[in-house]
Amino acid sequence: MSAILEARSLNKSFGAVTAAADIDVAVQRDSVVGLIGSNGAGKTTFINMVTGYLTPTSGSIHYEGREITGMAPREITRLGICRSFQIPQLFNTLSVRENLEIGVSIAARSARATGAQDEAVEIEALIERFNLSGYHSQLAGLLPEGVRKLLDIGMALAGRPNLLLLDEPTSGVSADEKFRLMDMVMSALKAQGVTVLFVEHDMEIVARYTHRILAFYEGRIIADGEPDAVLNDAEVRRHVIGEALHLHQREAGHG
Amino acid sequence: MNQVLAILIDGIIYASWLFIIAVGLTLIYGVMKILNVAHGSLYALGAYAATAFGGWWLVHGYPPLGSYGMLLLAAIVVGLVAGPLIERGLLRLVYGKEEVVLVLVTYAVFLILEDLTKLAFGVDPLSIPEPYGLLGSIEFGDLIYPTYSLMVVLVSIVAGVGLALALNRTRQGKILQAVIHDREMAAAAGINVSRVYLVTFTIGTAFAALGGALTAPTISVQPGIAAEVIVLAFAVVVIGGLGSLGGAALGAAIVGIVRAWAVHKWPEVELFSVYAVMAAVLIMRPKGLFAVPEARKI
Amino acid sequence: MTPPHRGALRQGARAHWLRERTPQILIATLVVLLVAGPFLPKWAMFMLNVSLSWGTVVLGMMLLMRTGLVSFGQGLYYCLGAYAAGVLYAKLGVADIAVMLLASVAVSGAVAGVLGLLLAKYRDIFFAMLSLAFSMILFGLLVKTSELGSTDGFGLSVASLAGIPLTAGWARYAVFATAVCVAFCSALGMQRYLSSHTGRLAGAIRDNELRVEYMGASVRRVIHVNYVISASLAGLGGGLVGITIGHVDPEMAFWTTSGEFVFIAILSGTGSVLAPFLGAIVFETVRSFAYEYSPNTWQLVLGITMLLVILFLPGGLWSVFTRWRKAA
Numbered sequence: 001m002s003a004i005l006e007a008r009s010l011n012k013s014f015g016a017v018t019a020a021a022d023i024d025v026a027v028q029r030d031s032v033v034g035l036i037g038s039n040g041a042g043k044t045t046f047i048n049m050v051t052g053y054l055t056p057t058s059g060s061i062h063y064e065g066r067e068i069t070g071m072a073p074r075e076i077t078r079l080g081i082c083r084s085f086q087i088p089q090l091f092n093t094l095s096v097r098e099n100l101e102i103g104v105s106i107a108a109r110s111a112r113a114t115g116a117q118d119e120a121v122e123i124e125a126l127i128e129r130f131n132l133s134g135y136h137s138q139l140a141g142l143l144p145e146g147v148r149k150l151l152d153i154g155m156a157l158a159g160r161p162n163l164l165l166l167d168e169p170t171s172g173v174s175a176d177e178k179f180r181l182m183d184m185v186m187s188a189l190k191a192q193g194v195t196v197l198f199v200e201h202d203m204e205i206v207a208r209y210t211h212r213i214l215a216f217y218e219g220r221i222i223a224d225g226e227p228d229a230v231l232n233d234a235e236v237r238r239h240v241i242g243e244a245l246h247l248h249q250r251e252a253g254h255g
Numbered sequence: 256m257n258q259v260l261a262i263l264i265d266g267i268i269y270a271s272w273l274f275i276i277a278v279g280l281t282l283i284y285g286v287m288k289i290l291n292v293a294h295g296s297l298y299a300l301g302a303y304a305a306t307a308f309g310g311w312w313l314v315h316g317y318p319p320l321g322s323y324g325m326l327l328l329a330a331i332v333v334g335l336v337a338g339p340l341i342e343r344g345l346l347r348l349v350y351g352k353e354e355v356v357l358v359l360v361t362y363a364v365f366l367i368l369e370d371l372t373k374l375a376f377g378v379d380p381l382s383i384p385e386p387y388g389l390l391g392s393i394e395f396g397d398l399i400y401p402t403y404s405l406m407v408v409l410v411s412i413v414a415g416v417g418l419a420l421a422l423n424r425t426r427q428g429k430i431l432q433a434v435i436h437d438r439e440m441a442a443a444a445g446i447n448v449s450r451v452y453l454v455t456f457t458i459g460t461a462f463a464a465l466g467g468a469l470t471a472p473t474i475s476v477q478p479g480i481a482a483e484v485i486v487l488a489f490a491v492v493v494i495g496g497l498g499s500l501g502g503a504a505l506g507a508a509i510v511g512i513v514r515a516w517a518v519h520k521w522p523e524v525e526l527f528s529v530y531a532v533m534a535a536v537l538i539m540r541p542k543g544l545f546a547v548p549e550a551r552k553i
Numbered sequence: 554m555t556p557p558h559r560g561a562l563r564q565g566a567r568a569h570w571l572r573e574r575t576p577q578i579l580i581a582t583l584v585v586l587l588v589a590g591p592f593l594p595k596w597a598m599f600m601l602n603v604s605l606s607w608g609t610v611v612l613g614m615m616l617l618m619r620t621g622l623v624s625f626g627q628g629l630y631y632c633l634g635a636y637a638a639g640v641l642y643a644k645l646g647v648a649d650i651a652v653m654l655l656a657s658v659a660v661s662g663a664v665a666g667v668l669g670l671l672l673a674k675y676r677d678i679f680f681a682m683l684s685l686a687f688s689m690i691l692f693g694l695l696v697k698t699s700e701l702g703s704t705d706g707f708g709l710s711v712a713s714l715a716g717i718p719l720t721a722g723w724a725r726y727a728v729f730a731t732a733v734c735v736a737f738c739s740a741l742g743m744q745r746y747l748s749s750h751t752g753r754l755a756g757a758i759r760d761n762e763l764r765v766e767y768m769g770a771s772v773r774r775v776i777h778v779n780y781v782i783s784a785s786l787a788g789l790g791g792g793l794v795g796i797t798i799g800h801v802d803p804e805m806a807f808w809t810t811s812g813e814f815v816f817i818a819i820l821s822g823t824g825s826v827l828a829p830f831l832g833a834i835v836f837e838t839v840r841s842f843a844y845e846y847s848p849n850t851w852q853l854v855l856g857i858t859m860l861l862v863i864l865f866l867p868g869g870l871w872s873v874f875t876r877w878r879k880a881a
Contacts, residue, residue, distance in 0.1 A: 051767070077769035089767070091760040102757050105750050106768045159768055290678055348864065354678055355623045359819060360863060362812055366856030373849045486689055486808055493682050527693025534686040538671060541679055 002065070004029045004163055004195050005050065010059035012045055012219075019045040021219040023059070027163075027195060032186075034206040034227070035199045036240055037216030043199045044086070046216070047165050051083050052076040063163065078110045082161035086168045088152035092141030096151055099140050100126050103158030122158070129188040130154045146173045146181060153185055157192070164189065166198035170205055178202065182209055203241060207231060215240050261398055262515045268404045270511025271411035272470060276484060277491040277503045278418060279462030285435040285498025286455040288354060289346070292361040294463050295485030296368035297337055301464025302480065303372060304329035305471040306381045313385055322386045330468040334461025342456040350452075365481065373478055380477035387472035407469050414462070415504055422500065431455065435498055490533040496543030505544060568824065575744055575827060583737045590729050602729050602797045604837040605736040607817065608830035610790035612739055613783030614818040615829050619747070620779050621759030622676065626684030627787045627814050629691050630661040632806035634788030635795035636701070637661075642709035650731050651715035654792045661788025662781055669780040673773045688806050695803035706802025709795060732793050739786060740826040746782070747826070751775060787814075816859055822868045 003026035010023035020042045027033055035043040048054040050061055052073040060069045068076055091099050100123045108119055127136055130150045135143060140151060149169060156164055169185060170178040182205055189196055200206045206213060206227065213230040215223040217239040223230045230236055280294045308325040341364060349360050390402035422428035433441040434451050442448045466484075474480070491510050495502025510529050517525040524531075536544065571578075590598065610631055617624055634657035641647040641656050668687060675683055696704050713719055714727045746752040754775045757765050762772045795801045804810065813836075821832025839858070843851035 072766075074766050074769055074771055077767055083767065089761055089764040091757050091764065093760055094756060098753075102753060102765075103768050105753070106765075106770045109750065110769050155764070155768065345860070352863075355681065356863060358678070358681070359815065360860065362816070363856040363859040363863070366852040366859070370850050370853035370856075378849065482807075482809055486685070489682065489685070493686075497678075523697040524693070526696055527690050530686045530689040530693060534683060534690060537675075537679065537683045537686065541675060 002029070003027055004064055005197075006062040007046070007050070008060050008062070010046070010049060010061065011057045012049060012054060013057050018219045020049070020056070023219075023221060025214065025221065025224070027197065029195055030193060031195055031212060032210050033197045034210035034213045035197060035216060036201070036203070036206055036213060036230075036236075038240060041216035041240075042219040043216050044167060045219070047083065047167055047197070047199065050076075051081060051165060077159055080160070080162040081165065082156040082159035082163075083165040084149075084153045084156045084167060084169060086171060088148040090140040090148060090151055090155070093139060095137045095139055096132050096143070097123065097127065097136045099151060100154060100158055103155045107159045126154050126158060126188075129191070130184060146177050149173055150181060150184065157188065157194075160192075161194055163195045164197070166196065168199050168201065170200065170202055178205060179208075203231060257396060257398065258519060260395065262512065262519050264395065264398065264400060265518070266512030266515035267508070268400070268408060268511075269514060270507040271408040272466060273487060273491050273510055274411045274504055274507035275407075275414055275469065276463055276466035277488050277495070277507055278415065278500060279459035279466075280488050281492045281495065281498055281500065281503045282418075282462075283456055283459040284492065286431060287346075287350075287452055288438075289357045289361060290354070290489075290497075291459070292358060292485060293341070293364035293368060294361075294459070294488055295481035295483075296365050296372070297333065297460045297463040298467035298470075298484050298488075299372055299476075299481040300333050300337060300368065301330050301467025302471040302474075302476045303376045303381070303467075304333050304464065305468035306383045306476050307376070308332075309383045309386060309471070310381075313383070319385060319389055322383075322389075326386065326468040326471070327465070330461055330465035333464035333467075334457055337464075338457030338460035339453060341460070342453050346452075346456070347449075365485070369478065369481060372481075378478055380475040382475050383472050385472070403472065410465075410469065414465075415500070419500055427454075487529065490529050493533055493543055494536045496545035499543070499545040502543055502545035571825060571827075575825065576741060578827065579737055579740055583733060586733045587730055590726055590733075595725075598725065598729050599797065600837055600841060601834070602732045603794060604834040605732045605830060606790045606793035606797065607814070607837065608790075608833035609736055609739050609793070610787045610814055611817045611821060611829035611833055612743055612826060613786030613790075614814055615821070615823050615826075616743065616747075616755065616779050616786075617783045618818060619759060619823050620755040620776060622680050622776070622780075623815060624684040624783070625681040625808065625811050625815060626686070626688035627783070628806045628808065628811035629684070629688035630665060630784040630787035631791035631794075631810065631814070632688070632691055632695070632801075632803070633664060634658070634661050634791030635801040635805055636695070636791075637788070638792040638795045639707060639709045639801040640701075642711075643707055648710060648712035649714065649716065650711050650727060650796060653711070653796060654731070654735070654789060657788045657792030658785045661791075662785040665781045665784030669777045669784070672780060673776040685808055685811065688811055689808060692803050692806040692808075695806065702802070704803060706800060706804075708800050710799055711796055728793075728796055732797070735789060735793060736830060739789070740830065744826045751778065755779060816855065819859065820862055822866075824868060 005025075005027040007023050007025045010020055012018075012020040019040075023042075023046060035046065037043050045054065049056050050068075052068070052071050052075070055070045060067055062068065063076075063079060063081060066079070068079065068081075091102065094102070101119070104119050104122050104126075127133055130153070132147070132150065132154065135147055140148065143151065149172070153166060153169060156166070166185075170181055173181055186209055198210075210227055212225065213223070213227050214221050215230055215233070215236045217235070222239065223233045223236045231241065276294070276298055280291060283289055283291050283294070305326045308329040309322045312322050312325045313319065345360065345364065346357075349357060352360075387401060387403050390406065392399050392401050393405060394400075420428075422432055430441070430446055431451060431454075433444070433446060434448055438448060441451075467480075487510070491506040492503060493506070494509055495504070495506030509532060513528050513532050514525060517528040521528075540546070586601070593601070610627060614624065614627055637656040637660040638653035641653050647653065672680060672683060695701060695706075701707065711719065711724055711728065714731065719727050747755070754765065754770060758772050758775060765772050765775075791805060794805075817832045817836045818829065820836065821828040839854065840851055843854045
């Protein structure tokens with residue numbers, strides 16, 4: 001199984017500040033990878049570099065064997081990498097349906113467009129999967145936060161990605177809603193065969209939904225492996241989780 | 256050599272007058288984020304008021320030198336009356352709307368003031384030339400300039416330095432700067448932003464009116480001067496950087512000298528030269544030469 | 554979370570109905586105007602003519618506003634369009650309406666094609682200022698160009714329409730009919746465009762450029778295209794006005810002219826392609842009568858109206874026609 005995404009010796013500094021140092025990672029197709037780390041540890045910087053928002057100071061990024069370092073976000077999206085945002089980026093004066101229409105419409109016109117899939121059907125499918133039927137004619141700007149998050153992820157999915165990057169998908173969502181949101185997202189993704197990387201602060205979510213975790217600290221990856229191993233790693237506990245936090249790993253059952 | 260000197264002096268005279276007007280505009284934008292189209296109208300009001308006050312003074316046979324005091328008084332009166340009236344009466348209602356909408360509101364005020372001025376002062380050109388010639392003239396080699404013009408240069412320098420000192424050395428000035436840099440933070444720190452707005456707009460208005468009052472003796476005051484001035488003031492402020500005092504000075508100097516050069520060397524491009532420079536600066540430095548960095552909201 | 558802009562609340566059923574019926578409304582209006590044309594009093598035909606021409610300019614502005622941009626320099630293209638027609642007449646002896654208008658569109662479109670490359674990088678106040686600067690540059694150039702009449706400008710007249718010669722009596726109607734047809738085609742074309750893929754991107758860009766880029770579309774390209782379209786419409790309007798009035802002058806590029814276009818655009822709102830024409834007609838009517846009644850207060854009336862619209866009708870006049878309801 002070849003790696004869908006490869007980062008080689010990635011570095012990013014802003015003047016004297018090192019946001020990312022020596023990042024070497026290969027992500028396998030169809031895997032679900034969690035990125036954890038305290039604020040400023042380098043997770044979002046990594047995502048920003050992969051999606052073209054930032055250009056690495058040195059190193060390279062490869063997607064499906066092709067180098068994408070320094071490409072514009074627009075081009076990277078067209079290649080099949082989509083993302084969601086920490087603060088949902090939506091078209092606030094358009095309805096939920098209209099938001100997805102735009103997303104699907106743009107994707108349909110990209111070079112990657114695979115045949116005449118009916119746009120309307122795609123939009124319906126997205127609305128279904130993310131449980132947005134009740135909101136479909138509401139203005140995005142007036143939706144409850146959890147729904148906005150779902151729509152943001154839905155928009156990313158509308159881009160027909162092979163690789164999906166989610167930036168804190170459950171932040172700002174109430175505790176009881178988090179699992180429901182992730183269940184919905186994961187089943188939607190499974191239906192499409194998408195590789196997922198997501199940034200999370202909630203360790204329960206990460207433990208439950210990922211095959212693999214990358215732990216960031218001060219711009220470096222300090223741990224990389226299966227959730228059990230990483231979440232119990234001493235360094236990770238010290239710098240990311242904190243000794244005080246008691247971890248309920250498998251209590252709710254493996255997702 | 257003579258021509259270079261002439262261009263320089265002409266340029267500086269023109270620049271000083273522009274600066275007085277532009278400084279108010281840039282201050283208002285810096286603090287309130289409003290591009291005040293009506294600024295030109297307040298300039299015109301200042302000019303008209305100066306004609307009225309000065310004319311009254313001279314007609315009554317008071318000492319002619321006192322007419323300068325009348326010009327100043329006219330500016331102050333317009334500032335203290337029109338400023339708060341517009342700010343409290345209208346702008347208050349529209350704060351919070353998008354920047355472009357605010358521009359349209361001030362554009363509406365410009366339209367309204369155009370006609371109100373016509374109604375108040377009539378459409379015939381007015382003039383008050385006495386103060387212009389009163390101080391005689393000064394010679395630089397074979398170049399002769401009215402002393403009045405050089406007095407205006409002095410006034411603008413005093414105004415500029417005064418404002419700079421006020422902004423940097425006084426408490427009120429620092430409060431203003433805080434609001435310029437980050438309105439929300441300033442409010443969170445307990446600053447009465449509403450009052451700062453009122454004060455800023457009044458001061459800005461007074462400066463516009465001062466520009467008009469000082470110009471009145473040198474021109475024929477008539478409808479239309481507001482529309483001409485406002486674009487020039489925009490050009491100066493945009494070149495120098497919206498919200499920057501030093502930028503207004505630099506912008507005024509650039510516009511003044513470019514125009515003087517055009518007038519002497521290539522009169523055909525006089526009008527267009529100013530806007531060409533404005534476009535050129537906008538292209539190279541989109542935010543102007545000395546733009547005030549805005550706190551980025553992520 | 555940013556609340557949606559005031560003027561963009563969910564449209565009610567009536568708005569949707571109007572949108573569906575727009576082509577029929579346009580056709581009906583076209584027929585009525587063309588048929589009634591010859592019977593209209595001169596002043597009415599003139600006013601309608603100018604209104605429809607201005608409406609075309611404002612239609613272009615509406616497209617830009619839907620993309621999130623307010624141009625304070627449409628006068629540049631309005632004036633270019635007028636002078637293109639004028640120069641054809643004065644320097645090349647061309648007196649054909651169709652040829653003149655083609656030149657208007659071509660010149661405006663070409664200049665916009667170039668300037669648009671630059672302007673597409675700017676937003677908000679800076680976009681407004683730069684567009685204003687360019688229009689004032691043209692103003693400054695024209696004022697000092699004696700071959701084109703300087704501040705006085707010069708006159709033009711027409712003698713044929715697409716090769717068909719026009720007798721004196723019919724010339725006026727021909728210009729009127731052309732204006733009506735131009736307005737009709739522009740409105741219909743704009744409605745089609747706005748419901749196309751690129752057309753829908755305009756609103757998305759206004760709402761969130763970042764998201765548009767991250768979906769894979771080029772914001773710069775869409776803005777550039779929309780800028781060229783709006784400039785061409787402005788040029789078309791300018792050519793029509795020049796022909797109608799029989800005169801062109803630099804004032805067409807002065808910032809106050811652009812300001813009036815902006816005013817009408819705000820007054821009309823962006824709710825429908827019919828709105829700019831309605832707004833222009835209202836504007837022209839009010840202005841003509843206000844000016845007749847008291848030449849020194851029409852700007853006062855305009856200014857107060859603008860303030861009232863901004864304060865109480867953020868969606869423009871058009872929102873009076875459509876029922877707006879807030880989303881639950």
